[in-house]
Amino acid sequence: PEPSTPTPVATVSQYACQRRTTTENKNKIFTDAFEVLVENYEFNEVEGPCVAIRRAASVLKSLPFEVQHMGAAEDLPCLGDHTKAVMEEILQCGHSFEVEKILSDERFRTLKLFTSVFGVGPKTAEKWYRKGLRSFSDVLAEPSIHLNRMQQSGFLHYGDISRAVSKAEARALGNVIDEVAHAITPDAILALTGGFRRGKEFGHDVDFIVTTPELGREKSLLSHIMDRLKKQGILLYSDYQTSTFDITKLPSHRFEAMDHFAKCFLILRLEESQVEGGLNTAEGDSRGWRAVRVDLVSPPMDRYAFALLGWTGSRQFERDLRRFARLERRMLLDNHALYDKTKKEFLAATTEKDIFAHLGLEYIEPWQRNA
Ligand code: 8DG
Ligand code: MN
Numbered sequence: 473p474e475p476s477t478p479t480p481v482a483t484v485s486q487y488a489c490q491r492r493t494t495t496e497n498k499n500k501i502f503t504d505a506f507e508v509l510v511e512n513y514e515f516n517e518v519e520g521p522c523v524a525i526r527r528a529a530s531v532l533k534s535l536p537f538e539v540q541h542m543g544a545a546e547d548l549p550c551l552g553d554h555t556k557a558v559m560e561e562i563l564q565c566g567h568s569f570e571v572e573k574i575l576s577d578e579r580f581r582t583l584k585l586f587t588s589v590f591g592v593g594p595k596t597a598e599k600w601y602r603k604g605l606r607s608f609s610d611v612l613a614e615p616s617i618h619l620n621r622m623q624q625s626g627f628l629h630y631g632d633i634s635r636a637v638s639k640a641e642a643r644a645l646g647n648v649i650d651e652v653a654h655a656i657t658p659d660a661i662l663a664l665t666g667g668f669r670r671g672k673e674f675g676h677d678v679d680f681i682v683t684t685p686e687l688g689r690e691k692s693l694l695s696h697i698m699d700r701l702k703k704q705g706i707l708l709y710s711d712y713q714t715s716t717f718d719i720t721k722l723p724s725h726r727f728e729a730m731d732h733f734a735k736c737f738l739i740l741r742l743e744e745s746q747v748e749g750g751l752n753t754a755e756g757d758s759r760g761w762r763a764v765r766v767d768l769v770s771p772p773m774d775r776y777a778f779a780l781l782g783w784t785g786s787r788q789f790e791r792d793l794r795r796f797a798r799l800e801r802r803m804l805l806d807n808h809a810l811y812d813k814t815k816k817e818f819l820a821a822t823t824e825k826d827i828f829a830h831l832g833l834e835y836i837e838p839w840q841r842n843a
């Protein structure tokens with residue numbers, strides 16, 4: 473008799489761009505734990521293990537089932553000894569001792585607190601920690617510390633900014649920006665990107681692409697938009713970065729490098745009356761408005777598809793798109809362009825689908841990119 477053939481299991485790709493990952497995460501108990509390990513590695517600038525855990529977490533997020541025993545994780549890619557050990561511990565005890573230890577560690581807790589302030593990165597947080605500072609009141613009372621404008625706004629609006637932005641609030645902000653952009657140029661194009669385009673219910677900010685079909689015209693668009701927001705009295709903070717885009721440059725290898733489009737990082741005042749169903753504020757908050765973080769990016773129209781793909785995220789999805797392009801296709805992808813190293817030519821795209829097609833990838837919808 474024939475030996476019994478094993479039941480075929482659909483293999484899971486090691487690349488997030490070959491997986492479909494919705495916002496429904498069936499393995500949150502593991503991925504929450506992995507997120508703590510990732511953050512701790514980031515604070516300690518430990519790169520290799522950090523990448524490994526990020527990839528493992530991303531694989532688990534894509535699964536249509538909850539892993540209930542390690543046998544179910546046997547054939548999955550990107551799960552190393554460390555991640556498997558953590559998972560086993562969680563399955564057995566309900567939590568991981570390594571994660572618990574990090575969560576109770578004073579340095580971790582302090583760095584996490586400090587970096588929760590808009591404008592405070594790991595470097596600054598570490599500097600404050602080394603001075604012996606442990607709380608916001610310590611920082612604000614320390615005479616040797618000079619807060620930059622961004623950090624001052626971060627502390628000023630801390631309560632609002634650390635509160636999640638709802639979908640209804642994102643929509644309301646879309647209306648505000650849309651109106652302002654169209655008052656400047658009737659052919660303005662506005663698109664919601666970031667987590668909300670991926671179907672998330674809540675976000676830490678709202679991300680938009682705003683541009684115009686007329687090439688070159690987009691260069692001045694953001695400063696006009698900011699002027700108008702200011703006149704309306706709703707611009708609480710702005711950090712504008714002018715375009716340094718150079719069409720002749722090859723795509724960057726490094727994902728973490730910022731793109732070269734004109735962009736601005738804002739804090740806007742959102743009125744209660746503009747939001748259907750009301751603001752997501754604390755109980756008893758009767759101000760009638762809240763502050764919200766908003767990112768605007770303004771690519772030239774011929775780069776629109778690349779910018780949209782790059783700003784839609786998730787960050788892990790973007791990392792893996794670039795890694796896939798480089799390792800599997802000998803191509804370089806970033807927020808501006810796609811370059812074929814074999815043919816030595818740039819590949820044009822007007823839609824995200826064009827880019828997936830150039831890469832020989834099945835199209836993944838925005839809401840399936842929550843890797
Ligand atoms: P969240 O805000 O709901 O927490 O999630 P998100 O929308 O996925 O995160 P994000 O931090 O707002 O980033 C959205 C995308 O923007 C992400 O894929 C990375 C991309 N992005 C760039 N360049 C830059 C940049 O210069 N700054 C920031 N903050 N994001 C950038 O491609
Ligand atoms: Mn966002």
Ligand code: MN
Nearest residue numbers: 666677679767
């Ligand atoms: Mn953002």
